Amino acid sequence: MNILCAGINHRTAQLNVREQFAVREGEMTDLLARLRGIEGVTGAVMLSTCNRVELYASGLCTLRALEGFRSILSERAGFEAPLYHHDTPQAVRHLFRVASGLDSMVIGETEILGQVKKAYSLASEAGSATRSLHKLFQHAFRVAKRVRTETQITSGPTSIGSVAVELAGKIFGSLAERRVMILGAGEISERTARSLQSRGVRSVIVSNRTYERASALAAEIGGMALHFDHWEKAVADVDILISSTNAPYALLTPEKLTPVLKLRRGRPLFVIDLAVPRDADPAINELDGVFLYDIDSLEQIAAQSLDIRKQEVIRCESLIEEHVDGFLSWLSTIREPHPQA
Amino acid sequence: MENFTLLASTLCYLFSFGHTLFALGARRFQPGRFNYIAMAFGAAAQGWYLSLRGAAEHACPLGSLPEMLIFLSWSIALIYLVIGSSYRLSLMGAFTAPLVLLLQIVALLLPGKSHQTPSLPHNPWIETHAALSVVAYGAFGLACVAGLMFLLQEGELKSRRPAPIFHYLPPITVLAESLKRLLWFGFLLLSLSFAVGMHAHLFVSGEKFICSMLIWVLYALLLAGANKGLLSNRRLALFAVVTFLLALALLPLIEHLSHS
Numbered sequence: 001m002n003i004l005c006a007g008i009n010h011r012t013a014q015l016n017v018r019e020q021f022a023v024r025e026g027e028m029t030d031l032l033a034r035l036r037g038i039e040g041v042t043g044a045v046m047l048s049t050c051n052r053v054e055l056y057a058s059g060l061c062t063l064r065a066l067e068g069f070r071s072i073l074s075e076r077a078g079f080e081a082p083l084y085h086h087d088t089p090q091a092v093r094h095l096f097r098v099a100s101g102l103d104s105m106v107i108g109e110t111e112i113l114g115q116v117k118k119a120y121s122l123a124s125e126a127g128s129a130t131r132s133l134h135k136l137f138q139h140a141f142r143v144a145k146r147v148r149t150e151t152q153i154t155s156g157p158t159s160i161g162s163v164a165v166e167l168a169g170k171i172f173g174s175l176a177e178r179r180v181m182i183l184g185a186g187e188i189s190e191r192t193a194r195s196l197q198s199r200g201v202r203s204v205i206v207s208n209r210t211y212e213r214a215s216a217l218a219a220e221i222g223g224m225a226l227h228f229d230h231w232e233k234a235v236a237d238v239d240i241l242i243s244s245t246n247a248p249y250a251l252l253t254p255e256k257l258t259p260v261l262k263l264r265r266g267r268p269l270f271v272i273d274l275a276v277p278r279d280a281d282p283a284i285n286e287l288d289g290v291f292l293y294d295i296d297s298l299e300q301i302a303a304q305s306l307d308i309r310k311q312e313v314i315r316c317e318s319l320i321e322e323h324v325d326g327f328l329s330w331l332s333t334i335r336e337p338h339p340q341a
Numbered sequence: 342m343e344n345f346t347l348l349a350s351t352l353c354y355l356f357s358f359g360h361t362l363f364a365l366g367a368r369r370f371q372p373g374r375f376n377y378i379a380m381a382f383g384a385a386a387q388g389w390y391l392s393l394r395g396a397a398e399h400a401c402p403l404g405s406l407p408e409m410l411i412f413l414s415w416s417i418a419l420i421y422l423v424i425g426s427s428y429r430l431s432l433m434g435a436f437t438a439p440l441v442l443l444l445q446i447v448a449l450l451l452p453g454k455s456h457q458t459p460s461l462p463h464n465p466w467i468e469t470h471a472a473l474s475v476v477a478y479g480a481f482g483l484a485c486v487a488g489l490m491f492l493l494q495e496g497e498l499k500s501r502r503p504a505p506i507f508h509y510l511p512p513i514t515v516l517a518e519s520l521k522r523l524l525w526f527g528f529l530l531l532s533l534s535f536a537v538g539m540h541a542h543l544f545v546s547g548e549k550f551i552c553s554m555l556i557w558v559l560y561a562l563l564l565a566g567a568n569k570g571l572l573s574n575r576r577l578a579l580f581a582v583v584t585f586l587l588a589l590a591l592l593p594l595i596e597h598l599s600h601s
Contacts, residue, residue: 155508170498173512265570268514285499288573297501304502 001132001331004062005091006069006083007047007054010105013082015050020077023048025122031072032128038068043130045123045137047098049115051105056095058132062087089328092136096320099140100147101154108153108309113144132331143323150319151312156305160188161195163301164272164293168196168240171268171291181205181238183231184245185217188274188295192242193221205238207231209245232256236263242272243279252280254287261289272298346390347411347449353383354418354442361435365506376434377422383441384418391415406593407448409475413592414444416479417486420526424483424519433511436486466541473534474553478588480527481560484520485585488578491516495575517574520581521567528560552595556588 008018023031023046035044040061047054053073057065066085073081086094097103099116120137123129129137148154157163165175172178178201182189185208193204204223208214211227218225226234235241235257245251252271261269266289273280273294285292357379391412394402402408421437490510497507510516535557563580566572572580 155505167498170494170507170510170512171514173515262570266517266567266574268574285501288575291498293501300502308505 001042001058001334002060002062003088003091003132003136003331004057004059004065004085005054005094006057006066006085007052008082008084009052009054009103012084017082018051018053020079021053021073021081022050023053028122029126032123032126034072035065035069036128038065040064041068043123043133044128045119045133047116047119049112052098052103054098056091056133056136058130058136088331089324092139092327093320093324095136095140096143096323099144100316100320101144102147102313102316102320106158107306107313108155108158110148110154113141113148116140116144132334135330136327139323139327143320146319146323147316151315152308153312153316155308155312156301158302158305158309160274160295160298160302161192163298163305164192164242165195165199167291167293167301168270169199171270172239174200176200177202178239179203179205179237180223180240180242181207181226181231181234182217182223183207183241183243183251183279184209184247184275185213186244186274189242189244189272190217190221192272192274193223196240197221201240205234207234232260235269236260238269239267240270240272242274244274245279247275247279248277250279250281252284254281254283257284257287257290261287264289274298343390343393346386346393347445350383350386350390351442351445351449353379353386354438354445357383357434358438358442361438365435365509376438380418380434380438380441381422384415384422387411387415387418387445407451409592410444410448410451412472412475413478413482414441414448416476417441417444417482420476420479420483420523421486424523433486433490436490437483440482440486464541466537470534470538470541473530473537477527477530477534478592480523480530481581481585481588484523484527484581487516487520487523488581488585491520491574491578492582495578513574517577520574520578521564524560524564524567524581528557528564531557531560549595552591556584556591559584559587 008021010018028046028048031046032044035041035046035055035057041057041059041064043058045056047056055065055069057069059065062085066083070081070083073083085091094103095116099113101108101110101112104112116137120129120133123133157166168175168178175196178196180193180196180201180203182193182204185206197204204218204221205226206214206218206221206223207226207228207230208217209228211225214225214228217223241252243252252273257269268289268291271280271284271290271292273292276295278294280292280294282292282294284290357376360379361376391402391408394408398404402412417437418441421433491513494507494510494513494516497503497510498513535553563572563577563584567577
C-alpha cells in the first residue's frame with residue numbers, strides 16, 4: 001500500500017494561481033467520488049485552504065492517481081496545475097509537517113490543524129477515507145499535538161497586532177473591560193485596534209486632526225470619534241493608547257502624562273507608538289505604570305518569536321520522524337482491498 | 342518519624358523547584374499540576390511533622406526558632422495551595438518553592454528543633470496568638486513572592502525586549518491585585534493575633550513589643566499608601582519585599598525575647 005500526496009501551496013504558486021484550484025466545502029463530496037474513481041486509488045482526502053490544495057490518496061499505483069488528480073484540477077481551472085507530489089514515506093512526512101504547522105507561511109500557526117481535521121472529517125463522512133488514511137490522519141493529529149505541547153513552535157506572537165495583544169494581556173490580564181484610544185487614523189493603528197477588539201476590549205476612541213477621518217474610522221470599527229483638541233483629557237480614562245499621527249514633534253511627554261497618571265490611581269497605561277517620527281518621548285517609559293512600545297520594539301518581539309520558532313523546527317522534525325517510523329511499520333503490515341473489488 | 346517527614350517535605354519542595362528550573366532551562370515549561378502536587382505533598386509532610394511535634398509537646402509546635410520557621414514555611418505553602426489555582430498553576434509555585442525550601446533548610450540546620458518540653462506556656466490563647474502571628478507572616482511571605490514576580494514582570498515589560506520567562510509570568514495587574522489581597526490578609530491576621538495576645542494578658546518585654554509593633558506599623562503604612570494612591574504598584578511590590586525581609590530578620594529576635 002502506498003500513500004500519495006500531491007498539490008500546490010504558497011511556496012509553489014502565487015495566490016492568483018492557488019485561488020483557481022481552491023475547492024469549496026460543498027464541492028468536496030463530488031470531487032472525492034471522482035478521485036476514488038481513478039484506477040488504483042483506494043481512498044482520498046482533499047485539503048483546501050487559502051495556502052494549499054492537497055490530495056492525500058492511498059492506493060497501489062500512485063502514478064495513475066497523480067495523473068488523475070492533475071487532470072481533474074486542470075479541468076477545473078482551465079490550465080495545467082503546477083503540482084508537486086510525494087510518495088511514501090515523504091508523503092507521510094509532508095502531512096505530519098503540514099498538520100504541525102511546519103509547512104505554513106507563518107511557522108507554528110495552529111489554524112492549519114483545524115483545517116486538516118475538517119478535511120479528514122469530510123472525507124470520512126463521504127466514505128472516502130480508507131483504513132490506511134484513517135490511521136495516517138490519526139497519527140498526524142497525535143504528532144501535531146505533541147509538537148505543540150512538547151516544543152515552543154507556537155510560542156510568542158509573530159505580527160505587530162498579535163504582539164500588541166500579548167503585551168496588553170501581560171499588563172492587564174483580561175482585556176474585556178479595557179478602553180483603547182487611537183491617535184491618528186493610520187492603517188497600522190486600525191489593524192492593531194482591530195486585533196485588540198478581537199480580544200474583547202470594551203471601547204475604542206478615535207481622535208484625528210481631521211475629525212471627518214476620525215468619524216469614518218470610528219464608524220468602521222464600531223468606536224467613538226473625538227475632536228483632536230480633547231484627546232489629552234481623555235487619556236486619564238483609557239488603558240491602551242495607540243498613536244500614529246504625522247506630528248513632527250512628540251505629543252506624549254513626561255510633562256503631559258505626569259498629571260494624568262495621578263488621576264489614574266495606579267492603573268497602568270500601555271502606549272503603542274506606531275508613528276515615524278515617534279509621537280512619544282522615550283522618557284515616558286520611565287514613568288511608573290507607563291509601558292511604551294514603538295514600532296521597532298514591536299517588530300523586534302515578533303522577529304524574536306519567529307527566531308524561537310525556527311530554532312524549534314529541529315526538535316519538531318525529530319518528533320515527526322518518530323511518528324513517520326511508527327506509521328510506516330504499521331503500513332507495511334496491512335493489505336487494503338480496493339473499494340470497487 | 343519526625344525526621345522522615347521533614348526530609349520528605351524538603352525533597353518534595355526541592356523536586357518542585359528543580360523540575361521548574363529544568364523545564365524553564367529546556368524551554369519546556371508548561372503550567373501544570375506537577376509542581377502544585379509536589380508542593381501539596383511537601384505541605385502534607387510538613388503538616389504531619391508539626392502534628393507529631395504538637396502531640397509530643399502537648400502544645401502548638403512553636404516552642405523554638407526551628408519550629409517557628411517550619412510552621413512559617415508550612416503556612417506559606419498552604420496559602421499558596423489555596424490561591425495557587427487562581428494563577429492558573431503558573432510560575433508562582435516556582436517562586437514559592439525556593440522560599441519555603443530556604444526556610445526549611447535553615448530550620449533543619451539550626452539546633453533545638455526537637456524540644457521535649459514545651460517552651461510556650463500551656464495557654465490556648467497564647468498558642469492561638471503565636472499561630473496566628475506565624476500564619477500572618479506566611480501571608481506576608483507569599484506577598485513578598487508576588488512582589489518579586491511583579492518586579493520581574495514589570496522589568497521585562499519596561500525593557501521592551503522581554504526574556505522567555507515573561508511569557509510564563511502572570512499579568513502585572515493580577516500580581517498587583519494578589520499582592521494587595523495578601524498584604525490585607527496578613528495584616529488582618531496579625532492584628533487579630535495582637536488582639537488575642539491582649540485578651541490572654543500576654544506579658545511581653547518592651548523590645549518585643551517594639552519589634553512586633555514596628556512590623557505591624559510598616560504593613561499598615563504600606564496598605565494605607567496603596568489605598569490612598571500614594572504608592573505606585575511598583576513601590577508597593579518593592580516595599581512588600583523589603584518589609585518581609587526585615588520581618589524575617591526580626592523573627593529570631595522576637596522568638597528570643599518571647600522566652601526571655
